[in-house]
Amino acid sequence: MRIAVIGAGVVGATCAxxxxxxxxxxxxxxxxxxxxxxxxxxxxxxxxxxxxPGPEAELAIHSNARWRALAERLDAEREGGQPETEFExxxxxxxxxxxxxxxxxxxxxxxxGIGVRAEELGAERLLAAEPHLSPEVVVxxxxxxxxxxxxxxxxxxxxxxxxRRGARLVVAEVTGSRAEAGRIAAIETTAGAIEVDAVxxxxxxxxxxxxxxxxxxxxxxxxxxVVLVTTPMxxxxxxxxxxxxxxxxxxxxxATLQTSTVVESTPGGTVLIGSSRERVGFDEHPxxxxxxxxxxxxxxxxxxxxxxxLLRSYFGFRPYAPDHLPVIGEDPRVGGLFHAxxxxxxxxxxxxxxxxxxxxxxxxxxxxxxxxxxxxGRPGIGAAA
Amino acid sequence: MTRVAILGAGPAGLAAAEAALAxxxxxxVLDEGARPGGQFWRHRPGLTDPRMQHGVRRxxxxxxxxxGAEVHSGAAVWSVEPGEPGEPGExxxxxxxxxxxxxxxxxxxxxxxxxxxxxxxxTGAHDLALPIPGWTLPGVTTAGAxxxxxxxxxxxxGRRTLVAGAGPFLLPVAQSLALVGSTVVGVHEAxxxxxxxxxxxPKPWQLLGKAGELAQYAGxxxxxxxxxxxGSGVVRVLGDERVEGAVVAQLDADWRPRPGTERVIECDAVxxxxxxxxxxxxxxxxGCEVAGDRRGRFVVVxxxxxxxxxxVFAAGEVTGIGGADAALAEGAIAGYRAAGVAQDDQxxxxxxxxxxxxxxxxxxxxxxxxxxxxWTAWLDDDTIVCRCEAVAKRAIVERAEVPLRAMRLxxxxxxxxxxxxxCGRAVEAIVSEARASAAGVAAAGETVxxxxxxxxxxxxxxxxxxxxxxxxxxxLGGSDRPTNGEN
Amino acid sequence: xxxxxxxxxxxxxxxxxxxxxxxxxxxxxxxxxxVTGRAGQTIxxxxxxxxxxxWRGAQHGERGVFCGIGVCHDCLVTVNDVEGVRACQRExxxxxxxxREVRE
Numbered sequence: 001m002r003i004a005v006i007g008a009g010v011v012g013a014t015c016a017x018x019x020x021x022x023x024x025x026x027x028x029x030x031x032x033x034x035x036x037x038x039x040x041x042x043x044x045x046x047x048x049x050x051x052x053p054g055p056e057a058e059l060a061i062h063s064n065a066r067w068r069a070l071a072e073r074l075d076a077e078r079e080g081g082q083p084e085t086e087f088e089x090x091x092x093x094x095x096x097x098x099x100x101x102x103x104x105x106x107x108x109x110x111x112x113g114i115g116v117r118a119e120e121l122g123a124e125r126l127l128a129a130e131p132h133l134s135p136e137v138v139v140x141x142x143x144x145x146x147x148x149x150x151x152x153x154x155x156x157x158x159x160x161x162x163x164r165r166g167a168r169l170v171v172a173e174v175t176g177s178r179a180e181a182g183r184i185a186a187i188e189t190t191a192g193a194i195e196v197d198a199v200x201x202x203x204x205x206x207x208x209x210x211x212x213x214x215x216x217x218x219x220x221x222x223x224x225x226v227v228l229v230t231t232p233m234x235x236x237x238x239x240x241x242x243x244x245x246x247x248x249x250x251x252x253x254x255a256t257l258q259t260s261t262v263v264e265s266t267p268g269g270t271v272l273i274g275s276s277r278e279r280v281g282f283d284e285h286p287x288x289x290x291x292x293x294x295x296x297x298x299x300x301x302x303x304x305x306x307x308x309x310l311l312r313s314y315f316g317f318r319p320y321a322p323d324h325l326p327v328i329g330e331d332p333r334v335g336g337l338f339h340a341x342x343x344x345x346x347x348x349x350x351x352x353x354x355x356x357x358x359x360x361x362x363x364x365x366x367x368x369x370x371x372x373x374x375x376x377g378r379p380g381i382g383a384a385a
Numbered sequence: 386m387t388r389v390a391i392l393g394a395g396p397a398g399l400a401a402a403e404a405a406l407a408x409x410x411x412x413x414v415l416d417e418g419a420r421p422g423g424q425f426w427r428h429r430p431g432l433t434d435p436r437m438q439h440g441v442r443r444x445x446x447x448x449x450x451x452x453g454a455e456v457h458s459g460a461a462v463w464s465v466e467p468g469e470p471g472e473p474g475e476x477x478x479x480x481x482x483x484x485x486x487x488x489x490x491x492x493x494x495x496x497x498x499x500x501x502x503x504x505x506x507x508t509g510a511h512d513l514a515l516p517i518p519g520w521t522l523p524g525v526t527t528a529g530a531x532x533x534x535x536x537x538x539x540x541x542x543g544r545r546t547l548v549a550g551a552g553p554f555l556l557p558v559a560q561s562l563a564l565v566g567s568t569v570v571g572v573h574e575a576x577x578x579x580x581x582x583x584x585x586x587p588k589p590w591q592l593l594g595k596a597g598e599l600a601q602y603a604g605x606x607x608x609x610x611x612x613x614x615x616g617s618g619v620v621r622v623l624g625d626e627r628v629e630g631a632v633v634a635q636l637d638a639d640w641r642p643r644p645g646t647e648r649v650i651e652c653d654a655v656x657x658x659x660x661x662x663x664x665x666x667x668x669x670x671x672g673c674e675v676a677g678d679r680r681g682r683f684v685v686v687x688x689x690x691x692x693x694x695x696x697v698f699a700a701g702e703v704t705g706i707g708g709a710d711a712a713l714a715e716g717a718i719a720g721y722r723a724a725g726v727a728q729d730d731q732x733x734x735x736x737x738x739x740x741x742x743x744x745x746x747x748x749x750x751x752x753x754x755x756x757x758x759x760w761t762a763w764l765d766d767d768t769i770v771c772r773c774e775a776v777a778k779r780a781i782v783e784r785a786e787v788p789l790r791a792m793r794l795x796x797x798x799x800x801x802x803x804x805x806x807x808c809g810r811a812v813e814a815i816v817s818e819a820r821a822s823a824a825g826v827a828a829a830g831e832t833v834x835x836x837x838x839x840x841x842x843x844x845x846x847x848x849x850x851x852x853x854x855x856x857x858x859x860x861l862g863g864s865d866r867p868t869n870g871e872n
Numbered sequence: 873x874x875x876x877x878x879x880x881x882x883x884x885x886x887x888x889x890x891x892x893x894x895x896x897x898x899x900x901x902x903x904x905x906x907v908t909g910r911a912g913q914t915i916x917x918x919x920x921x922x923x924x925x926x927w928r929g930a931q932h933g934e935r936g937v938f939c940g941i942g943v944c945h946d947c948l949v950t951v952n953d954v955e956g957v958r959a960c961q962r963e964x965x966x967x968x969x970x971x972r973e974v975r976e
């Protein structure tokens with residue numbers, strides 16, 4: 001089966017890898033190259049701690065387990081010059097300031113109800129786990145399953161693994177498609193037409209526009225997120241540490257600037273500080289407001305950061321659907337067209353389970369996941385048949 | 386009254402301030418240095434040997450003029466943004482600058498917010514030292530460092546210094562080193578006689594602006610018995626824990642070392658200056674058009690030093706490497722124009738004439754001394770290219786085919802504390818060469834990357850920096866009220 | 873013969889410009905050791921004047937000053953417990969405590 005996977009971010013690369021491994025003839029197409037946009041402009045979070053019980057939490061838990069084996073395989077088959085995924089099962093610590101105790105404890109209790117490990121740390125264990133944390137913190141929940149990787153490198157590794165399994169990378173922009181008997185027969189690109197049996201739309205925040213070019217528009221929009229990077233330093237942050245205000249904010253419909261604090265060290269010695277959320281289209285001038293807002297909250301969490309030098313900031317566009325659930329599965333309008341997008345800020349974490357659902361939809365591969373909540377035909381996505 | 390902000394207090398910024406003040410503007414100058422002067426007039430009263438300073442009278446005039454301006458020295462300007470005119474009481478104007486002001490890299494410096502109706506970007510340039518095997522050894526510095534340490538601090542890094550690179554700037558560096566007591570064991574100019582003749586012979590007095598200066602440097606070299614070699618360069622620095630010597634070789638017209646011409650020169654310091662890199666990040670942050678490629682990328686300006694952004698002007702080395710006289714002329718034009726003076730006003734005439742003459746000088750400079758592509762031949766695979774993150778050439782070549790952004794993240798080249806200011810152009814050249822070699826064509830000069838279909842990764846290589854200067858997280862907050870013009 | 877002594881010599885020779893023949897000194901503590909420089913020098917200037925050429929541990933060996941104008945960040949030191957200070961940019965103040973930084 002000839003499958004075009006469009007978009008070489010983490011979702012596209014993982015789908016290409018999964019489909020190629022299952023014997024499909026895969027062409028991975030991107031207008032710039034591998035990990036050129038969202039997947040190199042994010043934090044590499046593999047989180048279960050921020051998910052309330054529901055379909056996305058199921059996806060996250062499933063993906064989290066799969067990433068461990070996947071990262072090990074990718075690192076093991078690494079070839080000359082290819083970077084490591086930097087997968088690290090460091091665990092997350094979610095903390096609350098006075099006033100936030102009960103909300104955080106209640107949230108953790110609901111998560112334990114679906115099998116997420118979430119353990120409250122006493123003062124002594126917290127001090128041992130994160131000695132530089134603000135003494136103002138009153139509750140801390142440890143999520144041992146939260147993990148981190150270097151998203152750009154991991155995407156490179158996935159694409160390389162797909163290519164080793166026969167996938168072909170084409171750097172070109174998709175301009176349209178040709179249908180035969182109601183099914184996509186070929187896609188038109190700036191590098192010529194490519195005949196296909198199936199197409200997977202993994203264009204992230206541009207998936208709506210790509211859908212339109214393929215005759216199947218989707219309501220997928222960009223959410224801008226800014227991340228700060230400090231100068232390298234001796235390690236002072238040992239887990240992924242979140243302010244509990246992260247919880248509940250991801251799905252907010254508010255368009256104005258919001259931030260929730262995530263602080264973590266990287267193997268390079270820098271500290272990553274996330275992140276903001278703004279619904280401002282593809283605006284590429286975040287200005288100083290998100291940077292200042294993130295810095296203010298991060299220094300409250302870790303007072304030593306006051307004197308830490310900020311080296312740079314970056315931003316990316318996260319794709320989201322109006323109901324904030326990923327969009328995964330066959331398009332009800334165009335035969336042979338599948339979508340895998342709308343992962344918002346969780347695409348890295350959700351990629352393996354997404355690829356599993358795509359392999360299920362395209363090739364009929366088995367899955368233990370319930371695909372129904374993510375189908376593009378659900379109301380409000382603009383794809384209902 | 387027109388509020389003019391000037392970013393940088395070197396020759397261009399000072400001339401802009403003088404002109405804008407003369408035209409009646411309210412002027413605010415922000416500069417990272419401890420005192421005005423920039424690299425050209427870098428000094429410290431009580432330490433600087435006056436023989437190293439040129440155009441001192443002009444500098445004194447410019448400093449006197451500054452009395453009418455608000456001057457923030459020691460200002461780490463970390464952001465410049467378009468303002469939002471038309472909202473009374475809010476931060477407005479054409480531009481808003483934010484700075485942390487105080488001792489260099491201090492904690493809890495004062496937050497300064499400046500809003501202005503016009504901005505002159507006069508951020509200058511820094512030395513470009515190309516990577517060389519062994520260049521991370523203590524004792525290797527840029528030529529600019531040797532000059533700054535001699536002028537500002539009255540010290541030299543070593544007792545026997547080898548000066549190498551390209552361009553007339555190497556001559557005052559050698560002179561300064563001699564004046565602070567270091568023996569200069571040689572000045573090695575990479576360009577060959579042919580290029581030098583092509584660039585300079587028609588009008589040699591344009592070298593360094595004035596014939597007098599040229600003669601003075603020639604005299605200084607002779608007086609200190611400093612050998613001057615052309616078509617020659619350092620291709621390896623030797624030493625265990627610090628510089629013990631350097632290998633020099635003859636270079637061909639493309640700066641490729643000629644096999645068999647290597648010889649070892651004993652020295653304990655090497656000062657390298659292969660050219661200059663303009664400091665473009667403020668212009669890029671504001672969205673000013675930048676033209677050129679890694680071999681020479683500059684802010685685009687019109688005859689009135691206007692950039693492509695309204696009310697934003699640029700002067701000095703950010704618009705082309707032309708030396709102090711060009712910077713002074715451009716600064717004056719930019720200052721008048723920013724203050725609202727018409728282009729055909731007679732006050733601009735003299736500066737316009739000098740500027741046009743110095744543009745020809747800049748072209749000669751590039752023809753004679755511009756970096757040639759063969760330099761990469763002196764690199765080993767394991768030569769560190771990115772000094773901050775210790776990334777070797779091999780790693781960059783191995784990832785050259787992926788988008789520039791992904792290459793950086795994979796190798797960490799250019800991701801360290803200097804944010805690719807030191808290695809950016811070299812990394813771009815290596816990537817470009819590796820891609821061309823993979824494609825079986827000669828390395829082209831154009832953009833390294835289409836990086837992003839959007840403008841984000843853009844066509845400015847590594848020169849886009851979302852923070853203009855390092856700043857501490859605790860210094861980002863504070864009031865948003867503009868602090869200029871309060872008195 | 874150190875560079876500083878050389879430099880001082882040249883300063884003396886220019887006394888006519890108003891420079892004092894015996895410049896004021898500045899004393900800083902470098903890793904606990906008192907180091908004397910000339911008033912107004914940067915920390916890098918004081919360190920070089922005292923014969924030190926490298927003072928930061930990098931991934932492959934020691935580093936000192938490289939660009940000298942605040943661009944390269946090779947010369948970083950900790951000053952009075954504040955990390956990441958560019959020695960070439962910071963003017964030394966009497967009593968400054970200067971410590972090495974090491975990049976793992």
